[in-house]
Amino acid sequence: MGSEDVLKSASTLASYNVLLQVMFRLLTFFLNAFTLRFVSKELIGVVNVRLMLLYTTLVFLSREAFRRACLSGDGAGRNWRQVINLLWFTLPLGCFWGVLLVCVWWWLLQAPDPQTVPHYVPAVGLFCFAALTELLAEPLWVLAQAHMLIRLKVIAESLAMIAKCLVTVVMVVSAPKWGLYIFSAAQCVYAGFLLLCYFVYFLRFLGSADAKKKAFPLHHVSQLLPTRIKGQPIINWKLATLTWSFFKQSFLKQILTEGERYVMTFLNVLNFGDQGVYDIVNNLGSMVARFLFLPIEESFYVFFAKVLERGRDVQHQKEEEVSIAADVLECLLKLVLLIGLIITAFGYSYSHLALSLYGGELLSSGTGPALLRCYSFYVLFLAINGVTECFVFAAMSKEEVDRYNLVMLGLSASFLMLSYWLTWLFGGIGFILANCCNMVLRITHSLIYIQHYFKHSDHAPLSGLRPHPAVLIALMISSVLTAFSESMFCCDSGWLLRLAHITTGAVCLLGVVIIVFLTETRLVQFIRTQLIPKYSKKDT
Incomplete structure (x- = not known):
């Protein structure tokens, strides 16, 4: 598969993944708003923080390394029987982490108070x-990922998420006294649907004409x-070594x-x-990021x-491959930077309104609005870090990864200490401040690596981090106008004044988008040709 074909497949995959994430987050968004009316915030805290931390930790530590290693390089010349054998080590590794x-x-x-949050012990299991x-x-x-079976992930995860939401809603309404059993059953249904969809797909797909x-x-x-x-080793030991790294x-x-967490x-x-x-504010603030x-x-x-x-420097790569990688990296950096700047500019003035509409007095009072305002600034760092580390981890050699x-060890230790100290000083806002500091350090490392990687070439992908001056001016004007609108119209006033505040933001946002469209022509072309799904064409 040539680099153009890979780019086309990756772009289509990204587009479908965006749609999938939009659906997921919208479902979760409405599900949280719904359950807030039926269960306590203590129960939400135990489920969304403690139990989901158990789930994500177990899954991430068991599979993330295998995913990154097995998706590296060209899979065409790879012995996939060895790769499958290696991937099955995720299950015993998961059992080990699970017991621990x-x-x-x-x-x-x-343990939480059993009167407020019942059935904690079985829920953990x-x-x-x-x-x-x-x-x-x-x-x-x-x-599926390696061979660009794009629709499979979308369909499987969509069905699993819909099933999870249906189970949660039905049980929350009909049997709220079951407490954590409700969310445990929903999570099991999600995982079971996911496995079933993948198994049924490959059962029909293998050996077919397609x-x-x-x-x-x-x-x-x-x-x-x-x-x-x-006559061959049971696994690819080179791949296993990379997995260990x-x-x-x-x-x-x-x-x-x-x-x-x-x-x-x-x-x-x-x-x-x-x-x-x-956690609710964190999920709301990270919706666009996710x-x-x-x-x-x-x-x-x-x-x-x-x-x-x-692991090969730019001078030993194919010029065509380096050129297309640099162009894509530059456009991606420009895209996520502009999205992050827009969220930062408008987030301050619309945080209180968003929480008021979403969770009522429970979220809009206290530290909720301040948390969301800080998070809108943090999203800018999330945007840049995601794309830069995406490139760096794909280009690093095994020795560089080590x-x-x-x-990462130093960053982890400093982050945990900084989180504890800042949280002790500022409460929940301290977590966001610690994350901002950590992201700045990670971004700095990635930018240095990218600059060094392309220094012997004619490409400068980091120029994607320089937005057009007209865009910056439009964003500054918009932030001032929306802040003034919030002080005049929001948020304890009636619906008409709230609507005036929303209208002000919509007009300002439209102006920013128009200026981006007129000034960032290369980015617009990239979005048109690579990131907008071509539904009329069959997926590769």
């Missing part, structure tokens, strides 16, 4: 079981199971990604009610990993 984490969650962490169920689909997920047309390397369902290969890094990355869980800096409010930045990062990591040869693990 469940013991910690049961015996070392403070059920969340662990759901995570192990999802790991069973991991070999199928990697096969599989032969795509030159799919496996032909029978039995080849999806771990098997011995005559990523595994050491993934442990540190998980601490950085979920650092505030670890601090809340293990250091008890916030009670369960405050944890629930913080809608757009995460799918772009996941999809274009695959693109960069396939186009660039890992060296970066030491950097």
Whole structure:
């Protein structure tokens, strides 16, 4: 598959992933707003912080390293039977982490009040079981991603999420006294649907005419199971070594990604009610980031990993591959930077209104609006870091990955200490401030790497971080106008004044978009040709 084909597939994958994330977050958005009317904020805090931390930690530590290693390089010349064997190690690794984490969650962490949050102990076991169920689909997920089976992920995760939401809504309305059993059952349903969709798809796909047309390397369902290969090692040891390097890094990355939840869980800096409010605000603030930045990062990591040869400097890469990688990186940086700047400019003036509409007095009073305003600034760092690290992790050699693990170790330790200190001083806002500091350091490292990587070429992808002056002026004017509008019309006034505030923001946003369209012509062309799904064409 040529670099243009890889770019086309990665772009289509990114577009579908964006749509998938939009659907996920909208469903979660409305689900949280709905459940807030039926359950306590303490129950929300235990589910969204403590139990989901158990789930994400177990899943991330068990599979992230395997995903990054097995999606690196060109899969065409790879022995996929060896890759499948390696991927099945995620399950015993998950069992190990599951036993360890469940013991910690049961015996070392403070249990919530059973009167307020019932059924905590069985809920921990059920969340662990759901995570192990999802790991069973991991070999199928990697096969689908590596061979650009784009619709599979969208359909599987969509059905699983819809099923989870339906179970939650029905049980919250009909049996709210079941407490954590409601959310445990919903999580198990999600993992079960995910596994079922992948299994049914490959059961029909393997050996079909479509599989032969795509030159799919496996032909029978039995080849999806771990098997011995005559005359060859059971796994690719080079790939296993790379997996180990990523595994050491993934442990540190998980601490950085979920650092505030670890601090809340293990250091008890916030009670369960405050944890629930913080998590809801955090999810609301990160919606756009997860809608757009995460799918772009996941999809274009695959693109960069396939186009660039890992560990080789730019002088030893094909000129065509380097050129297209640099152009894509520049456009992606410009895209996420503009989105981040828009969120930062408008977030300050619309945080209070958003929380008031979403959760009423429960969220709009107290520290909620201040948390969301800080988060709108943090989104800018999230945007840049996602794309820069996406490129860096795809281009790094194994030795560079190992060296970066030491950097991540220092970042993890400093982040945890900074989180505890700033939270002690500023409450929940301290978590966001600590995340901002951490992101600045990670972005700085990535920018230095990218600058060094392209220094012997004619490409300067970091120029994507320089927006047009007209765009900056438009954003500054918009932030001033919307701040004035908030002071005049929002947020304890009637609906007509709130509507006036919303209209002011909509007009300002439209003006910014028009200026971007007129000044950032190269970016507009990139979006038109690469990121807008071509639904009329069949997926590759």
